[in-house]
Amino acid sequence: MPPAPDPAPYAWTERTLVRDGVRLSLRDWGGDGRPLLLLHGLAGHVGEWDALARLLHADGHRVVALDQRGHGASERHPADVSRTAYVDDVLAVLDGLGLRNTVLVGQSYGGHAALLTAARHPARLAGAVLVEAGPGGITPQALADVGGWLRAWPVPFPSREAAVAHLGGGPVGEGWADGLERREDGLWPRFDPEVMCASLAENAARSWWEEWAAIGVPVLAVIGQHGFLEGEEYDGMARRLPALRGVCLPGTGHDLHLERPDVLHRLVTEFLAGTPCPGVDSKP
Template identity: 40%
Template sequence: MTLSRRAVDSEGVTISYLDSGGPGPTVVILHGLAGSAVEFIPTAESLSDFRALLVDQRGHGHSTRVPGDTSRAAFVADIVRVIEAEAHGPVSLVGQSMGAHTALMVAAARPDLVERLVLLEGGAGSGDRAENARLGDFFRSWPIPFIDASAARAHLGDGPLERAWVADLENRHDGLHPRFDPDVMVQIIDAVAVPRWGEWESVSVATLVVYANGGIFSEEDKAEFVRRGQHAQRIDVDEASHDAHLDAFDRWVSLLQSFLHEGQPR
């Protein structure tokens, strides 16, 4: 599979994305906070009979790093712009964590553009500002720039998420830098934390909700989210973290493929 990088302008912000160019229906995939399209390349490669669009959401990856607007409405508008530019009808929309939150809001705002929804470790909105501020402090604590990938791994660790961060570092003249700004990350996650139950309860398309047993949501959170969805099917993944697309890849891809192929010609 050869991925091409494309971009659209969304109200003065550049939104970059990878296009698999596959032959089948379009699947749009949205990463989580402080991630990027790159970590979902293996997922796209497993969907060879689909056309996968992997979007760098604003503030992330190759998209505008410090956008003036970090509201949820701005994120929704970005994804709508990509879908309208690239698809000739409704798409399957997949999101993880923050990306799941964006995905459900797109499905609520523009049901004509979404025919199927997959939410990995997502919810209607949770967290608090103190917790989010600590996350920003963690990102600011990175000794930037890293001299090389080995130095980055030594500081960050060697787990699946940390390896994804290291793989996506930007090589500048003075060393390796993350493709996100800590202050922007805090602004974004503060907006994600605001509950959006009305939007979630309005989503009418078939939805697969995937949770990890080692994820960030309590059993009560998971049960309430699924109960309040119109057509939500829940599947749990054992021995997985919040980033199950990285550390439980085979199970994640199996669930995703099965759900996306429902109703598709075999």
């Protein structure tokens, strides 16, 4: 049974950091325990993590969620949308908030940013949870399909109900609709489809197996039974990173963090229990 709603659903503080002139917006849930930084997927928004963030914060963790560049309340049209720029944003958040031995939790495109950060800067992290994310890259056709889908949204949506229905219905549609911006003529996405396509283009040009093999922190991969991560890609991940912990959630899809935040919370909690964090988990 899903957990009861938190009586204080907005128990977070909005913060803003600026890196190289790019505004980055955060939801800082506070907390004194192990730090976790949550990274949403392409065309997503920081609020997708609210259900999981409440649960993790209630456990005593320091929880922060980032609207990645090009999304939400962060800069919508950044000049640099390279994968390196997204990784450097993660580092800027860690530095700006003084987070040490952090565990990154990322879904899809946010999971890819977590993957690259773990490969390039393992000393900054204690671990990474990748939700429906891997190093395999995408095909040019897949990039075109994503762009076509985003451009085809019938915006403005006249009502929240219409948005939820178009975006898949149920908890997935609700989660996507939560990221929309209300204007006088209706509800609009808080991203530019062309920026999204430019952000994803690097993943259509190459794969990231070399970076995957360089990861030096514990990793949990969570995939949906009906998600985007193919079994062949996961098998390659496990071969190259033998210590990888992997879980497939039956009945879920690419947005499993919206479908089953309670189960994801349990999996993250179990992962954290086996991932030492100096200064937090260590006993005198």
